[in-house]
Amino acid sequence: xxxxxxxxxxxxxxxxxxxxxxxxxxxxxxxxxxxxxxxxxxxxxxxxxxxxxxxxxxxxxxxxxxxxxxxxxxxxxxxxxxxxxxxxxxxxxxxxxxxx
Amino acid sequence: xxxxxxxxxxxxxxxxxxxxxxxxxxxxxxxxxxxxxxxxxxxxxxxxxxxxxxxxxxxxxxxxxxxxxxxxxxxxxxxxxxxxxxxxxxxxxxxxxxxxxxxxxxxxxxxxxxxxxxxxxxxxxxxxxxxxxxxxxxxxxxxxxxxxxxxxxxxxxxxxxxxxxxxxxxxxxxxxxxxxxxxxxxxxxxxxxxxxxxxxxxxxxxxxxxxxxxxxxxxxxxxxxxxxxxxxxxxxxxxxxxxxxxxxxxxxxxxxxxxxxxxxxxxxxxxxxxxxxxxxxxxxxxxxxxxxxxxxxxxxxxxxxxxxxxxxxxxxxxxxxxxxxxxxxxxxxxxxxxxxxxxxxxxxxxxxxxxxxxxxxxxxxxxxxxxxxxxxxxxxxxxxxxxxxxxxxxxxxxxxxxxxxxxxxxxxxxxxxxxxxxxxxxxxxxxxxxxxxxxxxxxxxxxxxxxxxxxxxxxxxxxxxxxxxxxxxxxxxxxxxxx
Numbered sequence: 001x002x003x004x005x006x007x008x009x010x011x012x013x014x015x016x017x018x019x020x021x022x023x024x025x026x027x028x029x030x031x032x033x034x035x036x037x038x039x040x041x042x043x044x045x046x047x048x049x050x051x052x053x054x055x056x057x058x059x060x061x062x063x064x065x066x067x068x069x070x071x072x073x074x075x076x077x078x079x080x081x082x083x084x085x086x087x088x089x090x091x092x093x094x095x096x097x098x099x100x
Numbered sequence: 101x102x103x104x105x106x107x108x109x110x111x112x113x114x115x116x117x118x119x120x121x122x123x124x125x126x127x128x129x130x131x132x133x134x135x136x137x138x139x140x141x142x143x144x145x146x147x148x149x150x151x152x153x154x155x156x157x158x159x160x161x162x163x164x165x166x167x168x169x170x171x172x173x174x175x176x177x178x179x180x181x182x183x184x185x186x187x188x189x190x191x192x193x194x195x196x197x198x199x200x201x202x203x204x205x206x207x208x209x210x211x212x213x214x215x216x217x218x219x220x221x222x223x224x225x226x227x228x229x230x231x232x233x234x235x236x237x238x239x240x241x242x243x244x245x246x247x248x249x250x251x252x253x254x255x256x257x258x259x260x261x262x263x264x265x266x267x268x269x270x271x272x273x274x275x276x277x278x279x280x281x282x283x284x285x286x287x288x289x290x291x292x293x294x295x296x297x298x299x300x301x302x303x304x305x306x307x308x309x310x311x312x313x314x315x316x317x318x319x320x321x322x323x324x325x326x327x328x329x330x331x332x333x334x335x336x337x338x339x340x341x342x343x344x345x346x347x348x349x350x351x352x353x354x355x356x357x358x359x360x361x362x363x364x365x366x367x368x369x370x371x372x373x374x375x376x377x378x379x380x381x382x383x384x385x386x387x388x389x390x391x392x393x394x395x396x397x398x399x400x401x402x403x404x405x406x407x408x409x410x411x412x413x414x415x416x417x418x419x420x421x422x423x424x425x426x427x428x429x430x431x432x433x434x435x436x437x438x439x440x441x442x443x444x445x446x447x448x449x450x451x452x453x454x455x456x457x458x459x460x461x462x463x464x465x466x467x468x469x470x471x472x473x474x475x476x477x478x479x480x481x482x483x484x485x486x487x488x489x490x491x492x493x494x495x496x497x498x499x500x501x502x503x504x505x506x507x508x509x510x511x512x513x514x515x516x517x518x519x520x521x522x523x524x525x526x527x528x529x530x531x532x533x534x535x536x537x538x539x540x541x542x543x544x545x546x547x548x549x550x551x552x553x554x555x556x557x558x559x560x561x562x563x564x565x566x567x568x569x570x571x572x573x574x575x576x577x578x579x580x581x582x583x
Contacts, residue, residue, distance in 0.1 A: 017447070026456070032522075036410070040404055051480075084427065095442060
């Protein structure tokens with residue numbers, strides 16, 4: 001069973017503000033899921049290499065030139081910046097990172 | 101004009117029975133009438149709004165498609181986690197409610213090139229997390245066979261749209277069964293291609309080592325046609341493989357006599373409903389009648405697949421969804437005072453319960469002190485699951501060409517039946533998750549209705565890597581024998 005302290009810590013790491021009610025709910029649900037997941041402990045994985053992905057591709061390279069099939073113009077730039085909730089003159093605005 | 105396939109649209113246009121615009125209008129009208137009760141579509145487009153030339157960020161020379169091409173003028177639907185330039189892509193989440201795509205996903209660019217018409221974007225579980233489409237921030241989709249039941253998920257909107265004939269075909273994405281399970285519950289064909297076969301550029305990522313885009317269609321032939329249009333290596337997705345793409349329709353009628361069909365005993369154990377077992381066993385006997393050799397096989401690590409999946413998926417998802425921070429795009433908390441509060445509050449307000457649950461689970465499993473016990477352990481078990489399949493498909497050691505079994509343990513369940521118990525919901529994917537972990541292609545085709553529920557049952561066929569052609573061939577012939 002996860003503790004309240006652990007749930008709070010995980011929520012902070014995940015940058016999700018949770019209410020006390022959610023804290024209780026996630027504590028129960030995540031603990032039940034972890035109980036189920038813990039059955040992997042039964043499997044002997046000694047001398048088994050982890051499989052992070054199945055393609056076997058390593059370092060897919062491409063030549064370092066302009067991708068003509070994907071036009072990066074002012075219009076695309078504007079479309080991307082326009083998605084930001086807070087912006088000014090083509091820049092994304094953020095709250096100050098360091099305290100004054 | 102009822103229940104069109106790609107082939108019938110193509111023939112109708114060629115013969116002059118209707119124009120592309122007329123068939124589009126037919127479907128648009130139908131959506132207008134029926135979508136209220138099904139909630140399959142989240143947004144709709146107009147005819148020609150997204151034609152081959154308009155709005156594509158792909159510059160250069162786009163050849164206009166020819167009427168003779170098989171998908172020309174065919175109205176289709178797209179799961180709302182794929183980007184269509186200049187239009188909203190919500191991923192079923194409030195956090196992306198107003199997000200406007202700035203470019204086309206590669207599959208969209210390819211479909212444009214082949215001349216399809218886009219009817220609209222379909223509903224899904226939030227960020228494709230779910231097996232019922234109940235986790236959508238925009239309300240659940242209903243199963244066209246019974247409006248009190250779920251269509252499956254996460255691509256429930258696409259499956260329901262095809263099943264209700266609100267489009268000719270649709271695209272979905274499959275991370276742990278999200279194409280095959282809803283195809284099974286809605287009684288349509290759904291194919292998850294090999295990992296690396298179809299580009300995921302422009303697909304809103306859930307778990308990057310598992311995600312794959314594939315078609316929902318009304319028959320296997322149509323699935324082969326869509327695969328012809330969307331497959332192939334793409335320099336915008338470095339996990340796509342440099343393997344040739346065959347014409348998937350070419351060998352559909354080549355006899356399957358002599359094919360070796362593996363039946364894994366682990367897929368017929370506890371938890372499988374008797375009505376599903378019955379229909380799947382009938383499908384297996386049909387394959388035997390068509391001359392296939394049935395071979396009992398064992399995939400000994402199957403029982404660990406779901407637990408492995410529920411470590412790998414949340415870990416990758418927690419990392420992928422970290423980009424949603426309320427700064428560059430998506431919902432941003434209005435009253436947050438500090439930078440830290442922007443993150444904490446935007447994510448708290450924007451994400452629904454299931455993404456929160458999985459992000460927290462993944463964050464926990466990747467956190468300091470737990471990595472080896474969870475993430476590393478899961479990737480090792482994943483290697484053993486893959487090895488089970490490698491052994492099974494090793495023909496020189498008495499292996500098989502294909503593996504068959506049920507797609508989902510039950511037929512469609514009631515809306516609300518499993519939504520309060522995440523673990524019970526996760527078990528819906530018990531037979532589909534292994535193919536994702538091993539990166540293998542797999543299809544679900546309808547094999548009749550269950551004797552008790554009278555609802556569709558799905559028959560799953562898993563193939564070896566990049567051997568979609570053999571899956572489609574067996575599926576096509578089984579489909580013909582089941583009609």
